[in-house]
Amino acid sequence: MSKMDDLTRSTCPYCGVGCGVLLRKTDTGGLEVKGDPDHPANFGRLCSKGLALGETVGLSGRLTAPMINGNTKDWDSTLQLVADRFKETIAKHGPESVAFYLSGQMLTEDYYVANKLAKGFMGTANIDTNSRLCMASTVAGHKRAFGTDTVPGTYEDLELADVIVLTGSNLAWCHPVLYQRILAAKAQRPQMKIVVVDPRRTATCDGADLHLAIASGGDVALFNYLLAETHAQGGVNAEYVNANVDGFDAALEAAQACDVSQTGLSDADLQAFTKLWLSSEKVVTVFSQGVNQSVSGSDKVNAILNCHLATGRIGFAGSGPFSVTGQPNAMGGREVGGLANMLACHLDLENADHRHAVRQFWDAPEMPQAAGRKAVDMFRAVGRGDIKALWIIHTNPAVSMPDADAVRKAIAGCDFTVVSDVTGQTDTARLATVVLPAAAWAEKDGTVTNSDRTISRQRSVLKAPGSARADWAIIAEVGRRMGWVKAFDYENPAQIFREHAALSGIAGGFGRDFDISNKADLGTQDYDALQPFRWPDAAKQGGRFFEKGNFFTANGKGKMLPLSARSLAAPVTEAHPFRLNTGRNRDQWHTMTRTAKSARLSAHLAEPFLEIHPDDARDLGIQSADLVGVRNATGSAILRALITDRVGRGQTFAPMHWTGETAPSGRIDALVPDAVDPISGQPESKAAAVAVTRYNAQWYGFAVSRHDITPDCAYWAKSRTDKGWRCELAGVDTPEDWVQSAQRLFGLTDLSMQSVHDPKKGGFRVAFFGDHGLEAALFIAPKPVAVMRDYLAELPDQAITGQAPADRVDTGPVICSCFGVGLNTIINAIETGGLGDVDQIGAALQAGTNCGSCRPELADILANLKTPIAAQ
Ligand SMILES: Nc1nc2c(c(=O)[nH]1)N[C@H]1C(S)=C(S)[C@@H](COP(=O)(O)OP(=O)(O)OC[C@H]3O[C@@H](n4cnc5c(=O)[nH]c(N)nc54)[C@H](O)[C@@H]3O)O[C@H]1N2
Ligand SMILES: Nc1nc2c(c(=O)[nH]1)N[C@H]1C(S)=C(S)[C@@H](COP(=O)(O)OP(=O)(O)OC[C@H]3O[C@@H](n4cnc5c(=O)[nH]c(N)nc54)[C@H](O)[C@@H]3O)O[C@H]1N2
Numbered sequence: 001m002s003k004m005d006d007l008t009r010s011t012c013p014y015c016g017v018g019c020g021v022l023l024r025k026t027d028t029g030g031l032e033v034k035g036d037p038d039h040p041a042n043f044g045r046l047c048s049k050g051l052a053l054g055e056t057v058g059l060s061g062r063l064t065a066p067m068i069n070g071n072t073k074d075w076d077s078t079l080q081l082v083a084d085r086f087k088e089t090i091a092k093h094g095p096e097s098v099a100f101y102l103s104g105q106m107l108t109e110d111y112y113v114a115n116k117l118a119k120g121f122m123g124t125a126n127i128d129t130n131s132r133l134c135m136a137s138t139v140a141g142h143k144r145a146f147g148t149d150t151v152p153g154t155y156e157d158l159e160l161a162d163v164i165v166l167t168g169s170n171l172a173w174c175h176p177v178l179y180q181r182i183l184a185a186k187a188q189r190p191q192m193k194i195v196v197v198d199p200r201r202t203a204t205c206d207g208a209d210l211h212l213a214i215a216s217g218g219d220v221a222l223f224n225y226l227l228a229e230t231h232a233q234g235g236v237n238a239e240y241v242n243a244n245v246d247g248f249d250a251a252l253e254a255a256q257a258c259d260v261s262q263t264g265l266s267d268a269d270l271q272a273f274t275k276l277w278l279s280s281e282k283v284v285t286v287f288s289q290g291v292n293q294s295v296s297g298s299d300k301v302n303a304i305l306n307c308h309l310a311t312g313r314i315g316f317a318g319s320g321p322f323s324v325t326g327q328p329n330a331m332g333g334r335e336v337g338g339l340a341n342m343l344a345c346h347l348d349l350e351n352a353d354h355r356h357a358v359r360q361f362w363d364a365p366e367m368p369q370a371a372g373r374k375a376v377d378m379f380r381a382v383g384r385g386d387i388k389a390l391w392i393i394h395t396n397p398a399v400s401m402p403d404a405d406a407v408r409k410a411i412a413g414c415d416f417t418v419v420s421d422v423t424g425q426t427d428t429a430r431l432a433t434v435v436l437p438a439a440a441w442a443e444k445d446g447t448v449t450n451s452d453r454t455i456s457r458q459r460s461v462l463k464a465p466g467s468a469r470a471d472w473a474i475i476a477e478v479g480r481r482m483g484w485v486k487a488f489d490y491e492n493p494a495q496i497f498r499e500h501a502a503l504s505g506i507a508g509g510f511g512r513d514f515d516i517s518n519k520a521d522l523g524t525q526d527y528d529a530l531q532p533f534r535w536p537d538a539a540k541q542g543g544r545f546f547e548k549g550n551f552f553t554a555n556g557k558g559k560m561l562p563l564s565a566r567s568l569a570a571p572v573t574e575a576h577p578f579r580l581n582t583g584r585n586r587d588q589w590h591t592m593t594r595t596a597k598s599a600r601l602s603a604h605l606a607e608p609f610l611e612i613h614p615d616d617a618r619d620l621g622i623q624s625a626d627l628v629g630v631r632n633a634t635g636s637a638i639l640r641a642l643i644t645d646r647v648g649r650g651q652t653f654a655p656m657h658w659t660g661e662t663a664p665s666g667r668i669d670a671l672v673p674d675a676v677d678p679i680s681g682q683p684e685s686k687a688a689a690v691a692v693t694r695y696n697a698q699w700y701g702f703a704v705s706r707h708d709i710t711p712d713c714a715y716w717a718k719s720r721t722d723k724g725w726r727c728e729l730a731g732v733d734t735p736e737d738w739v740q741s742a743q744r745l746f747g748l749t750d751l752s753m754q755s756v757h758d759p760k761k762g763g764f765r766v767a768f769f770g771d772h773g774l775e776a777a778l779f780i781a782p783k784p785v786a787v788m789r790d791y792l793a794e795l796p797d798q799a800i801t802g803q804a805p806a807d808r809v810d811t812g813p814v815i816c817s818c819f820g821v822g823l824n825t826i827i828n829a830i831e832t833g834g835l836g837d838v839d840q841i842g843a844a845l846q847a848g849t850n851c852g853s854c855r856p857e858l859a860d861i862l863a864n865l866k867t868p869i870a871a872q
């Protein structure tokens, strides 16, 4: 059932776990969101981000009408302009002069239409997606070993495994519901062992039996070592290998020759790892961006697959390699062939038979015969002016691409750029010629495929604001206006789904894995009622891949590859002595255009930060809450120092989330060079080399405001609060008149004001009062400002003191966002209540008892009783 009373079933728009949600429109036009107890991904659970979805669907900042050069325009003339410009550009400069840059967050139907328009009709293969920054190495690895891009695992396998190896995956924060499923299984079967392979000690390590703090990029060497040791200890499954695998001898020889010191791991750790791996047949190796985002990403994937193939740990319940996908429809994007080197339905662009079949099916004119430009190459071509018309949909490359400053410049210099987004307030949309308002999650209909190949419906319950339209509808209309009326004559997503399903039958005929052609006749009502289903059908292959081999290669055998470790692209040097690792925070989604709308999600980590080891911080004279300057030849950033031994010496870590909108000097991809894996084209986003210094700010500030502000100083980072905004600031030039500066900052000149100067200490405080009481306040000091931030965020009339009343306790930064429980409250309860474990904290404070996303941090606080949080 898609509807139960007034509840509508849908799917969470964030991570690749693909949790089912139940949505209800409230009387005030808002949205209530609960976990769907019947969805096979989550059985009712949601994480902090899923639970806060209702807080992020508000219409503030939404685009409601098309814009050309910043001016509102009607759809008719805007889409005509888009169609005309693409047509003219192709006519004048050829199909290689236009490009699409898409996203693993688009619905399958949106994606299918875009791919058909570009590859089938515009005749360009220049269509790539942010999946190039995300899953491309896995796609390449799977294709090399299996013949197709097949993810063989399922979520149940994780619950049934005896050993789970999480490699380059911070599952506790990035796939929280899946992590909670694993922990629940481990609670039932404590013999289950969890290994984390990650240079950092992440929240995921709190539930692990073994943490291998591997050297950045050391994964090929680790899995090569494992293969060689497995062989030495008699762990190879010769029967499986003989029947189902090619390339064993060469792979083993290369593995034996590999230098294990590249892992940076001790013999004891390496031996413990081998022992666990060999202790059971039921081993699942989960991998994610610590594997993919590397110049040897594809080889890392194949090094893992080699171990599973050599030991036959694949094709049965509780075992296998398992790439967890990041975005909600990363898998759907791969199914429709969104990448520049793929066709639709796991068919290959460069295979003439495949091309011919798809061309016939689409009744398309001449199609491109060679792969198009991959993301990094595409933006370089935009920068050179070789690509003259570019359409970016559902992604924010001016922030998320490596060498982001160069990408920003390239987009700004492009003759004609179209951006489809839900908001115009993104770093990318601000650079576009044309901005098209897209209908958002909960306003549109379609399907997504999650990490374990389960296809679920997203459904609409809210009306799109203004004239916003679904992405598929916008793309199809441009297709029609370019003259391909019949090919893009879609009236609803069900029609597109049926066409895609039918095409997958043709792909099935070529022996491809993805075949959902039994849904090709699905009626529109049945599509509306579609229940989550996993491909392949149980009837096919017993619903499980590779049980009896049957790989999608010419001879049906899986391929092991000889691999040797490639060096990281950016060597650490005297000038750039630190490794810069990057990734995600628990409560933010990528470039924050949606999650930052929620005050409680923003309260978890309110600023961009740099994790740095205490000894390195000491050597550099960096103290807690100082700002640090981070730089290399690619770019620079200013971040808050977070001194922690979760990173090793010489290593640093920074989140990828902050943007020109939220913290312009915290854009981390400004520092990431655009080196790519030569096989997959995926950039090495986690291993820049940087210099770190204490940032010599002349003044530091903290501001609260009822209305949005955009400061103008060297460092600022703003975030939502329940009542308005809070903002950290710092600068190198001290203004002559702080009162005037504060008036300018807040745009308030005629409100009543209180101010206090402390010339001796160099401090300054000012508060502005309007009809609702306190309107805004600013606190300046020559050192990082020490005020009670969560108290001030409530905009109390007594703000000017900077201090809370004596009876008001400073609860500290929020750890449990479901119940708003702060760090200080937790520490206090542990110390005064003698609490010994996470469940006791839950019993005392409720913290960690709802979504469970904060449980690893609660365990960390218990273990260390020291702050795991960036300077507050
Ligand atoms: N909260 C939240 N969840 C998300 C997202 C989000 O933005 N926010 N985004 C989603 C998306 S699109 C994705 S792709 C996934 C990503 O999910 P993950 O891959 O789990 O997330 P990351 O934090 O990017 O990186 C994972 C880990 O790789 C480690 N790492 C770095 N270098 C190496 C290395 O050389 N070897 C190994 N073994 N590890 C290394 C990092 O220290 C980091 O902890 O998350 C999804 N889920
Ligand atoms: N340094 C570093 N960089 C990274 C990574 C890393 O780990 N480290 N990870 C990489 C990875 S794995 C990923 S997946 C990327 C993610 O990076 P991006 O894809 O650039 O990030 P998002 O913020 O998800 O961008 C989605 C955009 O789509 C808009 N949007 C939301 N809903 C809709 C809709 O319904 N329709 C349309 N048309 N638009 C909509 C949002 O407002 C937002 O602007 O970042 C990559 N960059």
Ligand code: SF4
Pocket (backbone or CB within 6 Å): 012, 013, 014, 015, 016, 017, 018, 019, 042, 045, 046, 047, 048, 049, 050, 051, 174, 175, 176, 177, 178
């Ligand atoms: S784990 Fe969280 S973010 Fe991921 S799909 Fe589930 S609720 Fe959404």
Ligand SMILES: [Mo]
Pocket (backbone or CB within 6 Å): 133, 134, 135, 326, 327
């Ligand atoms: Mo991703």
